[in-house]
Amino acid sequence: MKKIILLLLITISVKSFSQTFNGVEISGNISAAVEKFKLKGFKLSKKEENIYIMSGVLFNEQIELFLFATPITRQYAKCVVYFPEQSWFLLKRDYNKFVNLFDEKYGYHTSQYEFFSDPYYEGDGYELNALMLDKCTYATFWELAKVSMSVSISKYKQVELVYENTSIMNALQTERQKQQSRIF
Numbered sequence: 001m002k003k004i005i006l007l008l009l010i011t012i013s014v015k016s017f018s019q020t021f022n023g024v025e026i027s028g029n030i031s032a033a034v035e036k037f038k039l040k041g042f043k044l045s046k047k048e049e050n051i052y053i054m055s056g057v058l059f060n061e062q063i064e065l066f067l068f069a070t071p072i073t074r075q076y077a078k079c080v081v082y083f084p085e086q087s088w089f090l091l092k093r094d095y096n097k098f099v100n101l102f103d104e105k106y107g108y109h110t111s112q113y114e115f116f117s118d119p120y121y122e123g124d125g126y127e128l129n130a131l132m133l134d135k136c137t138y139a140t141f142w143e144l145a146k147v148s149m150s151v152s153i154s155k156y157k158q159v160e161l162v163y164e165n166t167s168i169m170n171a172l173q174t175e176r177q178k179q180q181s182r183i184f
Contacts, residue, residue, distance in 0.1 A: 019165055021079045021081070021161075021163045022037075022040060022058065023036075024036045024037060026076055026077070026078070026079055026147065026164070026165045026168075027075065027076060027165050028075065028076055029074055029075065029076065030050075030052065030067060030074050030075065030076045031074070033067060033076040034052050037056070037067075040056065041056050041057065042054040042055065042056035042065060043055055043056065045064075050068060050069045050071050051066060051067070051068055052066070052067040052069070053065070053066055053067075054066075054067065058081070058083075061083055061084055063081055063083055063084075064081070064082040065079065065081055065082075066078075066080040066081075066082075067079055068080075068172070069172075070168060070171050070172045070175045071172070071175045071176060071179055072175040072178065073171065073175065075171060075172075076168070077164065077165055077168040077169050077171070077172045078162070078163065078164045078165070078168075078169060078172075079162070079164075080161070080162050080163075081160065081161040081162075082158045082159075082160055083158055083159040083160075085158055086157060086158070086159075087128075088128055088131075091153050091158075092138070092153070094159045095138055095151060095152070095153050095159050098159060098161065099112075099140045099151050102140070102142060102149060102151060106142045106149065107142070107144075109140045109141060109142050110142055110143045111140070112139070112140040112141070113137050113138070113139050113140075114137065114138050114139075116130055116137075117130070117135040118135075120135045120136060128157055131153065131154075131155050131157060132155050132156075132157075136153070138152060138153040139151070139152035139153075145166075146165065146166055146167065147163060147164060147165055147166060148162075148164045148166060149162060149163050149164070
């Protein structure tokens with residue numbers, strides 16, 4: 001009986017944090033998710049076809065939040081967070097901070113890529129140029145049962161966090177294919 005209760009608690013705890021960002025579940029109707037972020041103080045900046053761009057404060061920093069929806073069923077599939085533009089030193093510090101935080105919360109990462117391509121290298125003073133030219137890669141990934149996440153340094157000199165609901169992302173691809181087949 002104790003093993004069943006323990007297994008149930010582990011399943012509930014994994015399920016409770018594995019599909020949320022900032023307390024908002026990455027699933028369900030996209031409009032409901034947008035409203036939940038609004039209640040947390042985020043503002044809708046722009047709405048494109050299946051993308052909602054919001055701004056707000058996280059960790060005392062102004063962030064951009066991109067929410068992606070499936071085109072037909074309007075399900076909340078993916079969340080991308082961009083922190084403010086920074087110097088290389090601060091980018092790397094914050095990147096490492098989030099990698100360590102995610103490792104503690106979700107378990108050790110699945111894969112990690114950290115390198116510069118010729119002629120750039122860390123310490124040459126041109127790290128930000130390397131970023132903008134796609135000659136620098138810093139990205140760490142976690143693959144869980146229902147969600148995948150990543151922490152990276154983007155070519156826009158920002159730390160980027162990505163959360164994807166795996167099953168809804170599969171539905172997103174299927175719905176896009178259906179739309180394309182109707183057009184062509």
